Amino acid sequence: MHTLQEFLNHTKGMTYVISALLLLASIGFWLYLTGREGGE
Amino acid sequence: MSEQSHAAPRPLLSPFNVVAALLLLLGGCAAAYRFAAGLGPSTNLDHLNPWGLWIGFDVMTGVALAAGGFTISSAVYLFGMREYQPLVRPAILTGFLGYFLVVVGLLVDLGQPWRLPYPFLVQSGPTSALFEIALCVALYLTTLFVEISPAAFEWLGLKRWRRLVHSMTMALTIFGLILSTMHQSTLGAMYLITPSRLHPLWYSAHIPVHFFVSAVAAGISMVVLESALSHRALSDRVEVSGERLDEMTVGLAKAGAVVLGVYLAIKVVALSLDDEWALLLTPYGHWYLFELLGFVLLPMLGYIVGHRERRPTLIRISAGVTVAGVVLNRLNVSMFAYNWRLPAADRYWPHPYEIAVSVALVTFGVVMFRWIASRMPILSEHPDWRGEH
Amino acid sequence: MSISRRGFLGTATLAAGVAAGTGRARAGAGKDRFPGYAGSMGLLHDTTLCVGCRACEIACARENHKPRPTARLGDRSVFGRLRRISDKLYTVVNRYIKARGKKPAVYRKHQCMHCQEPCCASVCFVRAFTKTPEGPVLYDPSVCVGCRYCVNACPYHALAYEYDNPMSPTVQRCTMCYPRIKEGKSPACADACPMGAIVFGKRADLVKLARRRMAKYPGRYVDHLFGEHEYGGTSWLTLAGVSFDKLGLPTGCSHRPLPELTSGFLSIVPLVITIYPGLLLGFYSFTRRKERLAERARVEAAEAARAAAEEAAAARAADQKKLSEARQKKAVDLAVAKALATRDSEEGAGRSGGGEEGRS
Structure with a gap:
């Protein structure tokens, strides 16, 4: 890794993928958390 | 309802239709010429000014003015302001059409528009602010499409689909708010990398926040304007009474005043942080003050008085001034205060063809809104789904 | 740029990152952690030696298969107005100060500066630009969508676009004669300069050379080497006898790379x-x-x-x-x-x- 550009490209790309996964996970998280609550 | 509109069809040769058709034809011709001859002959773009009206207005301004959708749906579904429910659908429709036109405008401007999916399919550049915007706009346009689809499902009588989408309202609203926060501010962030080109009064490390807050102000104001206009123009489709609309307008003015107040405050903060007071005395400074005082402070006062005295007309005028102010701000950042160091001869001014395409896009948006709103349950509830939101 | 480098988001870099081990993980986001490619090449333009013959312009046009400039070698009539880089003119020599008495005219050659941390590479949403280990910043037209953000963002106005090409316009700019460098030759402009005003060599050596010149002839040069630190530094270095803002170059530039400015905000997005x-x-x-x-x-x-x-x-x-x-x-x-x-x-x-x- 020699340039800032390479580093940013690497980290930004990975972070996009990870944040997308986390966003998807948050749906399941919420549904499981509130699954036993009656009604909506 | 549909029988009603069949019984009294609008005349095809109304002045509105004739003018709209002319503007669309002009813009269509200009766009065709752009693809036949290239960007060079059809625009005033050059190597120093590669972005013109099609980016500054169609994209920058278009996205800001389409912010009503996420603003109102968040207020109603997330913050429980149920009394504004009748405004949600028209706002989302305006948003959807706005983003759709942004993409159309972008396709005209791009050098090789058929490569638009390349950042997602071929090779992505995640260090670019534009990558984030492309991703968000693509996802948000889809979100808005899904959010407005119940209107079409009700119109077509597809009850199962209508119920399915309705069950996702909360997720869609949250997703829309996330995407909007991101790309509205990232549009401003596109200029973070150009400190030597954008005039210091408009350049700020906070420009993403400026863009986001002013987009919220634009969104609220667009909802005020669009509800008033459609109430007048499509009165046979509107269910909400004039008094109820005035009531909601007075309520929106409160939100508008607060958002414009916040915007004014953060603009002053940016002046202070970068110590740009002396620049206010230069010609660019006067132009900056014109924008800030005439198109932020003034409509804010209009909203305040309009809310306190319950004067819907004053509020609607203020909304118009706010929208004009956001247009002016985006044009200032992208055109008038950009490349400000270049000699006057090298500065950019839009070509008539560029203006023709932009005008045609706005016209197309209005025509589409009218077409959809006079057929689908946008301004009124569908009898089968009354009170179900 | 080969197909294998391509990929959506981090998938390609993810694999590369795992392969490269964890060494990079220690690196912070600051420029100081990334010294650039050791031994990369650069060019030094000494404007005090330039006489405005424009041999470099003509050599550049020949090398890049561009139409030969209409004004012949040594034609002074072109200096009446400030000329800009275009899709047909990768490099351009302008006269910024007219000769007065004993003081000679001041010319400067302009072209892509080949930044150490290129702004164009950072703003490109299809990663069409790459900083090569040899020094040149290269552009891959096969992925370019034509958004022109790179042209718009470049602080040196050094990129051009083919506006007259309706179907497949691309960005046009100096390549630092990358093919010639790969062959072990100097860029065409450096070879063509009869005054020795353009020196090709290892960037680190050129910085030392410029320093020596400034130390040896303090009256001849202003005490600044343009491109050493500007926005993280450039491969093209410029020496001058007058202030750089008189030569159409920005002064008071930050030493931080421009991509950092966007990066900070983009960190908020996640x-x-x-x-x-x-x-x-x-x-x-x-x-x-x-x-x-x-x-x-x-x-x-x-x-x-x-x-x-x-x-x-x-x-x-x-x-x-x-x-x-x-x-x-x-x-x-x-x-x-x-x-x-x-x-x-x-x-x-x-x-x-x-x-x-x-x-x-």
């Missing part, structure tokens, strides 16, 4: 993605809770009202019953008394019958 769901569901729960409490309060109030009404009704019914019982009893008593009186007076059988009557 925060929005990760914080908003929790925050908004919190707001939503708050709203729902308020609505539910209001609903419960309404139900309870209704229940209480109904209970109160029922109680009142029951009490009224009880009163009624008591009243009617009392009235009945009174009637019975009256009847009994009457019967007793009759029996007393008549003295007949039916004593038990009268009791039964009273009980019913």
Whole structure:
């Protein structure tokens, strides 16, 4: 890794993928958390 | 309802239709010429000014003015302001059409528009602010499409689909708010990398926040304007009474005043942080003050008085001034205060063809809104789904 | 740029990152951690030696298969106005200061500066630009969408676009003669310069060379080497005898690379993605809770009202019953008394019958 550009490209790309996964996970998280609550 | 509109069809040769058709034809011709001859002959773009009206207005301004959708749906579904429910659908429709036109405008401007999916399919550049915007706009346009689809499902009588989408309202609203926060501010962030080109009064490390807050102000104001206009123009489709609309307008003015107040405050903060007071005395400074005082402070006062005295007309005028102010701000950042160091001869001014395409896009948006709103349950509830939101 | 480098988002870099091990993980986001490619090449333009012959322009046009400039070698008429880089002119020599008395005119050659941390590479959403280890910043036209953000963002106005090409326009700019460098040759402009005003070599050596010149002839040069630190540094270095803002170059530039400015903001984006769901569901729960409490309060109030009404009704019914019982009893008593009186007076059988009557 020699340039800032390479580093940013690497980290930004990975972070996009990870944040997308986390966003998807948050749906399941919420549904499981509130699954036993009656009604909506 | 549909029988009603069949019984009294609008005349095809109304002045509105004739003018709209002319503007669309002009813009269509200009766009065709752009693809036949290239960007060079059809625009005033050059190597120093590669972005013109099609980016500054169609994209920058278009996205800001389409912010009503996420603003109102968040207020109603997330913050429980149920009394504004009748405004949600028209706002989302305006948003959807706005983003759709942004993409159309972008396709005209791009050098090789058929490569638009390349950042997602071929090779992505995640260090670019534009990558984030492309991703968000693509996802948000889809979100808005899904959010407005119940209107079409009700119109077509597809009850199962209508119920399915309705069950996702909360997720869609949250997703829309996330995407909007991101790309509205990232549009401003596109200029973070150009400190030597954008005039210091408009350049700020906070420009993403400026863009986001002013987009919220634009969104609220667009909802005020669009509800008033459609109430007048499509009165046979509107269910909400004039008094109820005035009531909601007075309520929106409160939100508008607060958002414009916040915007004014953060603009002053940016002046202070970068110590740009002396620049206010230069010609660019006067132009900056014109924008800030005439198109932020003034409509804010209009909203305040309009809310306190319950004067819907004053509020609607203020909304118009706010929208004009956001247009002016985006044009200032992208055109008038950009490349400000270049000699006057090298500065950019839009070509008539560029203006023709932009005008045609706005016209197309209005025509589409009218077409959809006079057929689908946008301004009124569908009898089968009354009170179900 | 080969196909294998391509990929959506981090998938390609993810694999590369795993392969490269964890060494990079220690690196922070600052420029100081990334010294650039050691031994990369650069060019030094000494404007005090340039005489404005434009041999470099002509050599550049030949090398890049561009139309030969109409003005011939040594033609001074072109200096009447400031010329700009275009898709047909990768490099351009301008006269910034006219000759006055003994002082010679000042010319400067302009072209892509080949930044150490290129702005164009950072703003490109298809990663069309690459900083090569050899020094040149290369552009891959096969992925270019034509958004022109690179042209718009370049602080040196050094990129051009093919506006006259309707179907497949691309960005046009100096390549630092990358193919020639790969062959071990100097860039065409450096070879063509008859004055030695363009020196090709290792960038690190050129910085030292420029320093030596500035130290040796302090009256000849201003004490600044343009491109050493500007926005993180450039491969093209410029020496001058006058202030650089008189030569059309920005002065007072930050030493931080421009891409850092966008990077800081883009770091907030994942925060929005990760914080908003929790925050908004919190707001939503708050709203729902308020609505539910209001609903419960309404139900309870209704229940209480109904209970109160029922109680009142029951009490009224009880009163009624008591009243009617009392009235009945009174009637019975009256009847009994009457019967007793009759029996007393008549003295007949039916004593038990009268009791039964009273009980019913």
